[in-house]
Amino acid sequence: MEVTMDPLFLAWSYFRRRKLQQCSDICTKILQDNPYDQAAWSLKTRALTEMVYIDEVEVDQEGIAEMMLDESSIAQVARPGTSLRLPGTSQGGGPTPAVRPMTQSGRPITGFVRPSTQSGRPGTMEQAIKTPRTASTARPVTSASGRFIRLGTASMLTNPEGPFINLSRLNLAKYSQKPNLSRTLFEYIFHHENDVKNVSVANLKHQKNLLALYCCFNKKLLFHHQALDLAAQATEHAQFKDWWWKVQLGKCYYRLGLYREAEKQFRSALNHQEMVDTYLYLAKVYQRLDQPITALNLFKQGLDHFPGEVTLLTGIARIHEEMNNIPSATEYYKDVLKQDNTHVEAIACIGSNHFYTDQPEIALRFYRRLLQMGVYNCQLYNNLGLCCFYAQQYDMTLSSFERAMTLVANDEEQADVWYNIGHVAVGIGDLTLAYQCFKLALAFNNDHAEAYNNLAVLELRKGRIEQSKAFLQTAASLAPHMYEPHFNLSILSEKVGDLQSSYTAAQKSEDAFPEHVDTQQVLKQLRQHFAVL
Secondary structure: OOOOOOHHHHHHHHHHOOOHHHHHHHHHHHHHHOOOOHHHHHHHHHHHHHHOOOOOOOOOOOOHHHHHOOOOOOOOOOOOOOOOOOOOOOHHHOOOOOOOOEOOOOOEOOOOOOOOOOOOOOOOHHHHHHOOOEOOEOOOOOOHHHHHHHHHHHHHHHOOOOOOOOHHHOOHHHHOOOHHHHHHHHHHHHHHHOOHHHHHHHHOOOOHHHHHHHHHHOHHHOOOHHHHHHHHHHHHHHOOOOHHHHHHHHHHHHHOOOHHHHHHHHHHHHHHOOOHHHHHHHHHHHHHOOOHHHHHHHHHHHHHHOOOOHHHHHHHHHHHHHOOOHHHHHHHHHHHHHHOOOOHHHHHHHHHHHHHOOOHHHHHHHHHHHHHHOOOOHHHHHHHHHHHHHOOOHHHHHHHHHHHHHOOOOHHHHHHHHHHHHHHHHHHOOHHHHHHHHHHHHHHOOOOHHHHHHHHHHHHHOOOHHHHHHHHHHHHHHOOOOHHHHHHHHHHHHHOOOHHHHHHHHHHHHHHOOOOHHHHHHHHHHHHHHHHO
16 A cells, blocks of 8 residues: 655745745645645745745845936045045054955955945946956946836746735735744745745834835835835734844835935834844845944844854954955954855955965965865965965965866856966966966956956067057056056156156055055155256
């Protein structure tokens, strides 16, 4: 006699094993037989949500629209050390651009790629368009809201016949009074359908007059009178005591750009229940409002309630790193490793810091630790090759780069590997090999500014002045935040007698790196020339 497993139990088993599509299919069959089965409905809702779930704490991409049309800026000229939008000034003895390369926004390149660390906050629309979305694509983020819309349309693939829940016909007032169903429904609407407006109406607890105010002034929140009634009913049912719903309302406000309202909801949720995620969400709000000091104080407040919490320590280290306070960031990353000695981000950032402070042997130990942990990619072998080269372990250098070559995922990574091999060739004096490597780097990535700069220097050594000048101008246009192309172009222009171009390039070099002594000397000499004229 064959014994069959209960379909709902089997679906739940698939859900726990992350076989979400099989779970959804079984729940669909159950609902076809009994459309009013709330357990199957709730489980399918959770399965569909998990398919497209994105951790709101980590993912925070700022699009061009959000950056250029930001209405929340208060102080255009903030005090040094109080803003994430100002280029770092080497606070606390941090490295200069002469030692550690900088991003377009003036921050040092970190040892770990995180969401939105590539984009920063460019000052002009031209820079914003040039800035790639992430490390793996060159397309800029046009708008964060556009990403949510695309996620909503992509979620339709989970059910080709149409949406699982018809939100327009849903009685949200009825579901808001059922705690078990309302939470799964909220997450489905928020993550799967990405309909923030309906989510805000459905579940959360805000005043009628506040909603009416937003209806008048914000087109994103044009709710009907029925929405006000639904919000009032949900408020009466929750009695303002459920911290989870307040966090969800804060997330909705955050997506809609209402950061001060999100702050109020997260603060209220913390008053009801201390949770690590709430601290992280609230810190995101303060970082978007360009208040890093407030975010740091909030993280430290969270550490008082959750001593040694890794995510809070990591948040503090990230803010210090973005403010160019590298020594403090390193100390907090070390605290992270005391709690979790397998934390990849902390190991990578500490290794990167040791590399840029002339300690390649110690950096090599951290990168080898990552290799032992199973991190196996092109970037790691690239870093291993550079550490071996600067630690004078030449037998391991080229083998590391060869391994990196076998693991490249795109042309940009291939270009970086060839550029580093060319850098090694310059170090050992083989300029012919270096020239070929830089050419190969440009063949894979025609926008590689560092390769253009180094090629210009090699061309100048061969006496090809015009070719060298063209390469330097290209490098300066591709990477205006780098001081090297501007400085080299200034020196070259001065040698050929073009003092005006030399002075202009030297000024751009000074803007990119104000503490550069050689640039200051060139400017001083040029001003003396102009004074004599």
